[in-house]
Amino acid sequence: MASTHATGLGPLPTAAPTLAPHVLDLFSLKGKVASVTGSSSGIGLEVARAFAQAGADVAIWYHGNPKAIERAAAIAKECGVKTKAYKCAVTDSKEVEATVKQIYEDFGGLDIMVANAGVPWTTGPMIDVEGDADWDKVVNTDLNGAYYTAKYAGQIFKKQGHGSMIFTASMSGHIVNIPQMQACYNAAKAGVLHLSRSLAVEWAGFARSNTVSPGYMLTEISDFIPHETKQKWWQLIPAGREGMTRELVGAYLYFASDASTYTTGADLVVDGGYCAP
Known part of the structure; x- marks a missing residue:
């Protein structure tokens, strides 16, 4: 990351970080504080648990699922770290x-912030939907919620001089899914991708910003999808199946840890090969 002190020859380079000599230590989160929105279940809960297993103290966010309080306590007991659940819209x-x-x-302190809270688009072709409430719900949660989370975490990162921001984007920000019609969700996730890349540049002097783009995952967020539609998904996924949430945590751990100190503005797609063809 370049210094903001200008010279006649351009910006001065900043000092490189001091990194652990053993590769496994680079992935350790011991001594760090991580915060994950939308972590009462699904991807967020799995990421929060993985961060705790890697040694981080973890703040779990929930809105309508108070089971997050019990789950935070269970993670603390299992991993021997500090956890606490926070209710927030x-x-x-x-x-x-x-x-x-x-x-x-x-x-x-706050070292890692994951903007993960999100809701799906469930109402079909956009022009067939009455009113704007469904559009507003998805955009306000998936895009505006990510923006608010990054804004206030970023203020702390700047004050500290360090931090790692991670957004849960989606393969839907890269491609247009079929057979379901979900223009709103696709647009919101594309916005998250470009928001992160933009913040990577804005925050280059003090923090990193990256995204993870999951493909079709086995979570509650897709429980409303008919089995026949999922069968069509499987035909389009080279891996032939939906992913498990546990298969995502390595991507988040990489971006959260010192293994990625020179990685910012990046996106890691974890989709079973869907976007590859």
Whole structure:
């Protein structure tokens, strides 16, 4: 990352980080504080658990699922780290700001923020939908919620001089899914991808920003999909199946850890090969 001190020859380089000599230590999160939105279940819960297993203290976010409180306690017991659950609507900027500040105070720092909270588009072709409520719900959660989360985490990162921002994007930000029609979700996730790349440039002096783009995963978010539609998915996925949430955590751990100190503005697609053809 380049210094902002200009000279006649351009910006001065900053010092390279001091890295652990053993590769496994590069992936350790011991001593770090991680925060994951939308982590009461699904991808977010699996990522929170993985971060705790790697040694991080973890703040778990939930909105409508109070089981997050029990799950946070179970992770703390299993991994021997500090965890706490926070109720927050990521669509409310003031709530997000207050929650991020509270996590910073409770844990004494914030090293990793994962903007993972999201909802699917469930109502079919856009022009057939009455009103704008469904569009607003998806965009406000999946894109605006990610923006609010990054904004307030980024303020802490800048104050600290370090931080890793990770967004859950989607392969749907890269391609147009079939047979289901979901223009709103695709547009929101494409926005998340470009938001992250833009922040990677804006934050280059003090923090990193990257995205993970999952493909079709076995989570509650797709429970509404008919089995016949899923059969069509499997035919289009080279791996021939949906992914397990546990198969995603390595991507998040890479971006969260010192293994990726020179990686920013990147996206890691984990989709069973869907986007490859």
